[in-house]
Amino acid sequence: MKEFLEQIFNKAERESGLKSLRGRCEYISESLLENFKYQLSYKSLERYYKNESSPKGETKDMLAKYLGYSDYNEFILNKHSGDNEKIEVESHKGPYAIKGFKQWILVSLIPLIGTAGYVGFLNGSEECMVWVEDHYEPIKCEGELGEVAYRSFLVKNFRQIEVSDTTTFFKNGEVQVWYDKYKNDLYYFTAPGINPENGKTLKPITNYMIDKYVLSESEK
Numbered sequence: 001m002k003e004f005l006e007q008i009f010n011k012a013e014r015e016s017g018l019k020s021l022r023g024r025c026e027y028i029s030e031s032l033l034e035n036f037k038y039q040l041s042y043k044s045l046e047r048y049y050k051n052e053s054s055p056k057g058e059t060k061d062m063l064a065k066y067l068g069y070s071d072y073n074e075f076i077l078n079k080h081s082g083d084n085e086k087i088e089v090e091s092h093k094g095p096y097a098i099k100g101f102k103q104w105i106l107v108s109l110i111p112l113i114g115t116a117g118y119v120g121f122l123n124g125s126e127e128c129m130v131w132v133e134d135h136y137e138p139i140k141c142e143g144e145l146g147e148v149a150y151r152s153f154l155v156k157n158f159r160q161i162e163v164s165d166t167t168t169f170f171k172n173g174e175v176q177v178w179y180d181k182y183k184n185d186l187y188y189f190t191a192p193g194i195n196p197e198n199g200k201t202l203k204p205i206t207n208y209m210i211d212k213y214v215l216s217e218s219e220k
Helices: 002-016 021-036 042-049 057-066 072-080 152-157 207-218
Strands: 128-132 135-139 178-182 185-189
Touching (some): 002 021, 002 042, 021 042, 021 057, 021 152, 057 072
Antiparallel strands (some): 128 135
């Protein structure tokens, strides 16, 4: 398990350039959500890193997918098999695991230079995104202030919204709204992630927060 987690956090550092534990945990969390539609909090990842707990069941399989394997069992088999080769190709989708002793692959590595220290990719072309009022808009990477690496899930699904007593906060038991509290004000969003205005990690809405900050305001 130690080697498994080391590979995950090393990959996050290579791809994101982030060295802080929280930064890498948030990056892994966002990658799992965007690429596999799997939600895992950065707090859980921090506990895994500190050996305070270990991933179980589906979580292990999803983390293995982040490394390029089909599931955790394939990671174990690949680790102990001398007949398999694992070739990592750095990209926005992560490494690809290629099995088979006689398989051949030609990989051309093109140096990527990002003006702002990163380059996002979409269908092979340089792509970034920028926060505009209440949503992300895709743009070409030019090193402008506020540019971040392109995330298709966030462009399609991430919005800042106003809420009221008629807002659908839960659907089939699943959270539909996330929030950030700043100076006793709440800012609401349609997907998990970070508040683009201050970089704080969003929290899933709760009935307590709805009662205190939404319903109580509508009754005034």
